[in-house]
Amino acid sequence: xxxxxxxxxxxxxxxxxxxxxxxxxxxxxxxxxxxxxxxxxxxxxxxxxxxxxxxxxxxxxxxxxxxxxxxxxxxxxxxxxxxxxxxxxxxxxxxxxxxxxxxxxxxxxxxxxxxxxxxxxxxxxxxxxxxxxxxxxxxxxxxxxxxxxxxxxxxxxxxxxxxxxxxxxxxxxxxxxxxxxxxxxxxxxxxxxxxxxxxxxxxxxxxxxxxxxxxxxxxxxxxxx
Amino acid sequence: xxxxxxxxxxxxxxxxxxxxxxxxxxxxxxxxxxxxxxxxxxxxxxxxxxxxxxxxxxxxxxxxxxxxxxxxxxxxxxxxxxxxxxxxxxxxxxxxxxxxxxxxxxxxxxxxxxxxxxxxxxxxxxxxxxxxxxxxxxxxxxxxxxxxxxxxxxxxxxxxxxxxxxxxxxxxxxxxxxxxxxxxxxxxxxxxxxxxxxxxxxxxxxxxxxxxxxxxxxxxxxxxxxxxxxxxxxxxxxxxxxxxxxxxxxxxxxxxxxxxxxxxxxxxxxxxxxxxxxxxxxxxxxxxxxxxxxxxxxxxxxxxxxxxxxxxxxxxxxxxxxxxxxxxxxxxxxxxxxxxxxxxxxxxxxxxxxxxxxxxxxxxxxxxxxxxxxxxxxxxxxxxxxxxxxxxxxxxxxxxxxxxxxxxxxxxxxxxxxxxxxxxxxxxxxxxxxxxxxxxxxxxxxxxxxxxxxxxxxxxxxxxx
Numbered sequence: 268x269x270x271x272x273x274x275x276x277x278x279x280x281x282x283x284x285x286x287x288x289x290x291x292x293x294x295x296x297x298x299x300x301x302x303x304x305x306x307x308x309x310x311x312x313x314x315x316x317x318x319x320x321x322x323x324x325x326x327x328x329x330x331x332x333x334x335x336x337x338x339x340x341x342x343x344x345x346x347x348x349x350x351x352x353x354x355x356x357x358x359x360x361x362x363x364x365x366x367x368x369x370x371x372x373x374x375x376x377x378x379x380x381x382x383x384x385x386x387x388x389x390x391x392x393x394x395x396x397x398x399x400x401x402x403x404x405x406x407x408x409x410x411x412x413x414x415x416x417x418x419x420x421x422x423x424x425x426x427x428x429x430x431x432x433x434x435x436x437x438x439x440x441x442x443x444x445x446x447x448x449x450x451x452x453x454x455x456x457x458x459x460x461x462x463x464x465x466x467x468x469x470x471x472x473x474x475x476x477x478x479x480x481x482x483x484x485x486x487x488x489x490x491x492x
Numbered sequence: 493x494x495x496x497x498x499x500x501x502x503x504x505x506x507x508x509x510x511x512x513x514x515x516x517x518x519x520x521x522x523x524x525x526x527x528x529x530x531x532x533x534x535x536x537x538x539x540x541x542x543x544x545x546x547x548x549x550x551x552x553x554x555x556x557x558x559x560x561x562x563x564x565x566x567x568x569x570x571x572x573x574x575x576x577x578x579x580x581x582x583x584x585x586x587x588x589x590x591x592x593x594x595x596x597x598x599x600x601x602x603x604x605x606x607x608x609x610x611x612x613x614x615x616x617x618x619x620x621x622x623x624x625x626x627x628x629x630x631x632x633x634x635x636x637x638x639x640x641x642x643x644x645x646x647x648x649x650x651x652x653x654x655x656x657x658x659x660x661x662x663x664x665x666x667x668x669x670x671x672x673x674x675x676x677x678x679x680x681x682x683x684x685x686x687x688x689x690x691x692x693x694x695x696x697x698x699x700x701x702x703x704x705x706x707x708x709x710x711x712x713x714x715x716x717x718x719x720x721x722x723x724x725x726x727x728x729x730x731x732x733x734x735x736x737x738x739x740x741x742x743x744x745x746x747x748x749x750x751x752x753x754x755x756x757x758x759x760x761x762x763x764x765x766x767x768x769x770x771x772x773x774x775x776x777x778x779x780x781x782x783x784x785x786x787x788x789x790x791x792x793x794x795x796x797x798x799x800x801x802x803x804x805x806x807x808x809x810x811x812x813x814x815x816x817x818x819x820x821x822x823x824x825x826x827x828x829x830x831x832x833x834x835x836x837x838x839x840x841x842x843x844x845x846x847x848x849x850x851x852x853x854x855x856x857x858x859x860x861x862x863x864x865x866x867x868x869x870x871x872x873x874x875x876x877x878x879x880x881x882x883x884x885x886x887x888x889x890x891x892x893x894x895x896x897x898x899x900x901x902x903x904x905x906x907x908x909x910x911x912x913x914x915x916x917x918x919x920x921x922x923x924x925x926x927x928x929x930x931x932x933x934x935x936x937x938x939x940x941x942x943x944x945x946x947x948x949x950x951x952x953x954x955x956x957x
Contacts, residue, residue, distance in 0.1 A: 349789075350796050351848045352805060369785060371778075421820050447821055451793065451852045452786065454859045454922060460824045483778070 268313040272296045273303030275321050286372045300324025312340050314379045319346035327360040334361035341382040373484035377436040395430040398490035416468050429488040438485035507681040511674025522666050526659045537648050549641050568592035578644040580626050586636030684713050700728045752780045790921040797849050797928035809845040811884050812837050815875045818854040830867035839877025841884035843956040845933050853929040856922040857888040857948050865892035883956040891945035900939040
């Protein structure tokens, strides 16, 4: 993927670039808002990582301008401003996701991957399937290898989110944000319990597990290789 | 010098300036009133004298008409013959020879408006030697005889003089009393304002315990003092809280940070070729850093809720949604620990609030209940609607060990945990956040005995909807 990093802190920018390159992405970096706007307007990127507070032009207005000019490249805000208000502001300005500093690199990678995937599969779907697992959004039923699986509404929503991002790593925070709309971390790792329950129903009676734990990051639902 | 300075300062105060302004207006009014009194009194007496003279002139005219010049001369002689008369007469021939009267010569003064002449009696050898003035009117009789009838004004002059003197005194006393009273009043007001200034100075110097004394009269200065004291209470509470937090943060973060540092340092000292050792150390380091970050995040959430900066961003929140979502998230967690989580939604109240913070508060309460209730226990999440003194109430009750009454205040403080050994995970910030969120919503947090167990209620005020 081609990633544009707009970040004024040199150290943070090079850390981001290094990590992204190691993960196999192509990285361009801009040190201020003006340069970022220029690069974003002149090249095609799969995803942009934008700091909120930038010299020259702040991240919010930068994204607003991009959106106004018809640029719909997915944007992930990366900011030290982490209150719910700040996040809402970022998303309203046209950001697709919001990550608060300090962050875990695995979280950032998982998020940009999901962002890009979401963009490429934007057309409405009524059925999702991964390997022999099928989810019907209209009848709200789940079947694996032809066998019907009963899920509680929240389990269904969780599975839907995992299946929409099949193949990608999905972190606990992402699940809390997207399935429960919780923009804070509960004290206990509640997500693990929910995944364990989902595994009981999806994977337990079948020879190949579909839900995989990604150490230090989260979970991933993917077909066996 | 020392005595002069406060006086000078007093002169510059607003109360004194107001008193001075008032005094100025007062003096002008008194002056105008005194002027009017003086003019009307003196003028009245002058008119009276004029009327007397006019009567005498009328009498003499009668005499002249009936008895001719001869009779007039006799009459004037007779009248001016009285020893203690205030009246002045003079009758002369056309050549200026005095025929009768009690003046030694015709006055030089020219007649003013209305035919009245004013002159000094003593200059013309008047009835007595008083240096008084006289007021007279003169006529030219047929045959160029001239008649002057007047009156000694000495009594009126004396009265005038006395009036001026007494009016001057009245004026002086008014000024002195007004000035003195103004100073006294200003000093009274200043005294109380000075007390407020002294207190604020003391507080600025670092003594936060100072309070402004109150007069108890309930006037505006008292109200000002009351408000200042209330503000100071609030500031002191915040400052104490801040100091306590700073100390707790320093203490609670120092320990894990030094642990972190020691672990990394040890790994470096050991100099092993086994990458697994380093990997394990790094993983532990990340875990420790995450715990630290979680603590920081919790502190930031509390600060956010406490600062009330989002108070204006409060919007209608359906509490039932918040409760359902939290129950949905925690039910499997409770079940995992062998606990029963019962959700009892009795109403669908809406309150003005911050949904995320409310969700976090309910989550924290459930988290605590699940953490501290032993296996087989039962947790109730209850949502009630409007009732006496409340718009809504969210209650989390468990049948765990509970919190002894004397400790209930304590657990709301930051970093305070009842299990001193810190056997269970957490940073002791959970209830502090709940309390801060409650305060943001003007709700009260009630810690009660569930007999057995703990019952924590967030009670929204009646006007929260």
